[in-house]
Amino acid sequence: MILETNVVSPYDMTIAGRVGQEEAEAGNLLSAVLPSEQVFGQSIDILKGGNGFNEIANFRSYDSEVSFGEAGEDVEEVTVKLPALGQKTRISELDQLKAFGHGDRQVLENMRLKAAKLRGVAVAERMELARGQVLQTGVAAINENRFKKTIDFDRDASMTVTAGTVWGSGTPLTDIDTWVAAYSELNGHDPENLIVSTAIRTALKKNPEVVASIHGENSKQRVTNAQLNDFLIEEGLPSLVVYDKQVRKDGAQVRIIDEDVAIFTPPASAGAGVTAWGTTLESLESEYGIVSGELPGIVVAAMKSRDPIGVYAHAAAIGLPVLKNANAFMAATVL
Template sequence: MLKNEMKLQMFAGTSILDLFSHKEVLNYLRNRNLPTLLGDELFPSRKTTSLELEQITGGGGIPVIASIHAFDTESEIGSRQAAKATLELAFIKRKMQLKEKDIMALENPRTPEEQTYLTEQVYNDIEVLVRGVMARVEKMRMDVLANGQVTINENGLNATVDYQVPADHKEALSGTDLWTDPTSDPLGDIDRWIEAMSITPTRALTSKKILNALLRHPQVKASVFGSDTGKVLTRNELDAFMQSNGLPIIRTYDDKYKEQQKNGTYTTKRYFPENKFVMFDDEILGETVFGPTPEERLVRRAAVDISMVGNVLAMVYEENLDPVGTWEKAVATALPSFAAADEVFQAQPIA
């Protein structure tokens, strides 16, 4: 009992900014294992000191053949196929306000249990904000993979970042060619798309809806079983067939996020479009490039080791005098690079 009273005495009268200092928040995030997303694997993270990234694409996996020369003649002069573009990182941030009643309780807790509960609530808010920033990053990564573009249309910003996926590496099916039509030829489409690529794809990413359409498709079942006998085709059987025929193994990604509307309601959306089917190989597709934020200056002023700052910076801060506002915030600058832009095929096989 005496130990708890001593803890409360140490806690009492401590300001909210001291309780959740830059160092305390950074330590909390460093020790948390946040859920990983598919984009973390396909586009590994890299932190840079710049707000720009150089996107280099082109060349693909097909070599440019050299020509034969007579001895004592000048070599043919080659040119680089790769194209370079400079892109600016997107500034992503979100904040929540701490209620004055909770701040007073945090600064003067009545019991150790109240102290622990309120502290956990603040850190839970911070984690929610950080995951919200990472959700926006994941949406950009999946937009790049599915469409070859990042479209920004929020908070007065309207921009499109085009990664220049070749036009002949994209196709939207229609009519009886749609994979939901029993007379369509999904495996023939996949073969045709592979022929258009400069690499041999080993993986395909799609939705559960498209995978189920393939598993039920009479032409696919006939190819796997020899005829469509009405037998149910399983994922493992389709995997084995695809692998034995040198076709990409199909995996699904159906994770979702919530987007808050101006009226306060929430809309649930997908990271990866439900109508897309994208093929690629085992190589890394690109990177998730994180840069510095203006808020990192505040961390430096607080004499915190800047190396502690991860890809997303979180903080508790105050602003204004009347009324005083205390906020929790998460912020990052980020953008995917897409070095494999000319080594993917982006298809839309269902409406």
């Protein structure tokens, strides 16, 4: 296939793709948990270990040397290589013929721009699915399209837990208290939010321990969403964030986070993880017209084939969710 530039430029296709990506990310909760970071390359360096702690400075006497801030023996600098991803789709031959027949160039342009935007959405959704996997497991494990890669971010085993009794009938408040204490001991700060499914929130609202804590023993009153969240906040526990998003992969609907798993997440100030977007080879091609400051991220162009004659919207990206402190994300199986 050859690059097509005479209908819509690769730069304009790329802008459309990035708009689609941004609009999709607005509904992707985990894109805020692991915010985007632009990488002018194909890898990102992170410091693993140390649980996000930074060695404090030392006082010194005047005229004495300033001491070095040592990273510590448990801190290791690691280079994470970012994998490539993308998608292409064929723009209908018949639709193009109809547009040619009507002499409507704008229709031809709109076909390409719409296809480019949807490719941006597709890339964004795949990255959101990867974020969910990384937060649940502490591992990025990819096995698709004849590509296999596993990156273990070394989350402490104590940050992956299972409730002794499912939350429908167990003691979820006791569990949360215990887990938050363990989280805080390891990380030096409390988790800010607890991402759950609707099923988990419903189990909490009906749980006897929760009902008794909010309304008193033997109460028949229902617990509302607001009452549950207000109670948790008053107790100094993380607030609930419900997330049930699904995406379509290989023809099947797949949840971003398993319905029975709750994820404790840190405050944004912890800087515990990012979604790294690297620089593709396509973005470096002069025909794409991508300026130097915009090189990282998804790029899209129209590609043309000759047999059969056809046009494709081709999107390319390099990226991966990366946990700088995997212990700041605790996964609990509770149903």
